[in-house]
Amino acid sequence: MTNGGETEPIPGMGALAAPKPGSAAKPAGKEPKKGARRPAERLPVARVLVDVPLPHLDRPFDYLVPEQLDAQAVPGCRVRVRFAGQLVDGFLAERAEGSDHEGRLLFLERVISPEPVLTGEIAALAREVADRYAGTVADVLRLAIPPRHARVEAEPAAAPQPWRPDPPAPGPWAHYPAGPSFLAALAAGGSPRAVWTALPGPDWPQAIARAVQAALASGRGALVVLADGRQVARVDAALAAELQAPSRHVALTADQGPAERYRRWLAVLRGTARAVVGTRAAMFAPVRDLGLVVLWDDGDDVHAEPHAPYPHPREVLALRAHRCGAGALIGGFCRTTDATVLVETGWARPLTAERARIRAVMPRVRPAGDDAELARDEAARTARLPDLALRTARRALADGPVLVQVPRRGYLPGLRCERCREPVRCAACRGPLSLRSAQAAPDCRWCGRIAGGWRCPECGWARLRAAVVGAKRTAEELGRAFPGVPVRTSGREGVLDAVDGRPALVVSTPGAEPVAAGGYAAALLLDGWALLGRADLRVAEETLRRWMNAAALVRPAAPVVVLAEGSLPPVQALLRWDPVTLAERELADRRELGFPPAVRMASLTGTPAAIRELLEAARLPPGAEVLGPVPVTDEAAAEGPVKERALVRVPRRAGPALGRALKEAQGVRSARRAPDPVRVQIDPLELL
Incomplete structure (x- = not known):
């Protein structure tokens, strides 16, 4: 490729003469040979965003527009160009009269489609998102623009018609x-x-x-x-x-x-x-x-x-x-x-x-272990289905369906040894064993192997007990407790969109709750400990979010029973239907401890040498603090190099500078052909 600059080998891309940003060719002094392609007379230079995700090549490259493609090569269209000896796709960002590059440019190979699929607003947004998240424009455009379908593009398009609806009533x-x-x-x-x-x-x-x-x-x-x-x-x-x-x-x-x-x-x-x-x-x-x-x-x-x-x-x-x-x-x-x-x-x-x-439309929420219930039922705090939950469901079934939210899917997704209580693991990969049904043999959730003859390696016992109960087992238990009542499940294996208003027990995992006609007559929020006991920075707000999304499907003033300790802040926020106070409290705690979103944080995951090299190359903003690196605990990864994770923390105002610093460092490693990649995530969802 002869777009000027020095020739350098690019990993996996052959040899490339990499032009500087905004570079373009000067017209050649000699007359072109007969049959040679001529550049377009007007705006002969095309600046192309090539589909190459290497960080040090995250910039436009200049090509000449042949005169036969002049009408088709419009800003935003898909093109194909020769890049590092290979034909690659790209988007024509803009056309220009010339550029300051002193070398000779290649021509566009062809215009894949004259449809201007990359608008100016999306192109500018892609650049801003790439800089914000320490990524490349090529990666962002893969998310932003769907793959082309020539047959669909060829269909006649309806002309936009002026249309405005009337301003709506409140x-x-x-x-x-x-x-x-x-x-x-x-x-x-x-x-x-x-x-x-x-x-x-x-x-x-x-x-x-x-x-x-x-x-x-x-x-x-x-x-x-x-x-x-x-x-x-x-x-x-x-x-x-x-x-x-x-x-x-x-x-x-x-x-x-x-x-x-x-x-x-x-x-x-x-x-x-x-x-x-x-x-x-x-x-x-x-x-x-x-x-x-x-x-x-x-x-x-x-x-x-x-x-x-x-x-x-x-x-x-x-x-x-x-x-x-x-x-x-x-x-x-x-x-x-x-x-x-x-x-x-x-x-x-x-x-x-x-x-x-809010009080007029919110449900009536009760925790299962309050003092009144403990006086009535001593097992109210420890039982999975205490008497309050059973009474509430039995009364509500006379008026309509009852929603039962279960945090875990499956039948028995977690098992322990009945005698010594050790977690049950697969002998081949050390993954957790689970039961898919009452008649099934235990199998591994990682590798799928069946452990029919399992015996505890600690005590030699061969009998199992449930450590975690899933939605299917819950539905089975409720079917025995409420004979003659239909029990329906909604989860990963099959999500229900809606249910009618007839009496039924609807067992659902969080996020899969169907909408009931007229609203649910009651809701049971089971296994609160499974949500609140997770090692997650967002555990309080995420638990409340899941509870409120389920409770919002219940009729006004209808009962909602939550199986969790009533003094916990998420439970109190649910009782009062006051998520704002909990969010403000959580933010104050995180600001004191220096956790997102009070600060900006980047997660770097890779081999120890790769992380060290990236941090040495990064010109981090003032006040940046590096936490770790620490080993990545991924028991499912039985093979492969050891990986570590480091966190970089900066004040919120330094977030853009952090993204630029990590992006530049990634570009340095890419240009050096570093063998081991580093996964960079800005403000990752999970930190623990």
Whole structure:
């Protein structure tokens, strides 16, 4: 490749003459040979973002546009170029008259599609997200732009038609003192930003739909990001009912299939659809004239992106709202510490209901081990299904379905030796053994091997006892306790979207609770110790979030029994239906201890030598503190090099400098062809 600069070998890419950023060729002095390609007369230089994720190559590269591709090579289109001796894909970011590079440029090989799929706003956002998370633009664009489907692109596109709905009535927002003014500001073209603590009940999809309608009434677009496809379906139906114009909005989810998803994504790109509701990947949807971004239940770990550079929708949508001057609505039944930071810094305003309204619609929550129950039932504090839970379920079944939340899926996901209580492990890989049913033999949850003849290596005993009870075993126990009552399960193996209002026991894992017609008559929140006993920095707010999401499906004033110690802060917050106080308390504790989101933190995972090399190359900002490294405890990884993990902590204001420093250090290691990679995550979801 002859884009100028010195030739250097790139790992896995052959030899590359790497140009400097913004470089381009000067016109050759000699006349081109007959049949040779000529550059376009106007704007002959194309700056291309090549699909190469090496950190030291995270910049545009210049190519010449041949005159026969002049009309097709538009900014934002997909192209193919020769890079380091190979043909690679890329996006044409912009065209220019020339550049300061003194060498000779290669021509674009071809334009894959003239469709301008990379808009200027998304290109700038991708650069900002890459810098924020110490990643590369190539990685961000893989998340932002779906794969091409030529047949879908060739379909005739509908021309965008001017359309504005009428400003909506407050509807569910009338229950919040600041709700009507929030809608009015959106409809008037303003950009209000709010952290919304939603009231329990089924009205939150309608409230989101009203907010979207208000943004559309101002002539702008809207983007809604939710955790899963079931939530998307509910908001999609609410939007269809509110807007009464189905073609004006689209839903984007992974289960639609690549072709249909690309068809809908193109409708957004071309301006036919003005509103988008979707899951995590929709945070980069190219909505025109963006006026509102909405994120529901931002504490759900499903929002965490598993692919580099691991951006979170809360951060991406906040960046988009800032860049576009759009309004923002971050809501949920519970409030996270991250959202509390947005309120404390003044970036957003709280949007909550008055206490009188909250008391009128909240369920009636009782812990199982309070003094009155201990006097009635001595086992109320230790029993898995105490008498209070059984009495509550029996009474509520006369009026409708009862929700039973169980933290663990499966039958018996954890086992111990009946005699010595040692955890049961696989003899081959040391993984935990579990039971899939009452008739099954124990098998390993890691390697799948059956341990039919298991004996305890400590005491020689051959009988097992349950250490953890899953949803399937719970359903079996409830079926025996309530003969003749239908028992339905909802979890990973099969998620129920909704259940009718007839009496039934609905056993569900957190996040898989179906919606009941008319609301549940009661809810039982079992095994609180399993949620509160996890080694997780977010354990208190995450436990409360899961409890409140389940309890919000219950009818007003209906009973909810939580099996946990009543004096614990998450239980107290649930009793009062007051997630804001717990979030503020958690944030104060983390600020005192120096944990996110009070500070910015980066996680570095790799071999000890690789982490040491990265930290030596990084010019960390003043005040940075390196914690560790410590060995990574991953018993499932039986093979491979030993890995360690280091944490880098800086004040919040130094977060951008931390991202730049780690990105530059990654670039140095990449240019040196360092053999062992280091996984860099900014503000990881799990720290312990």
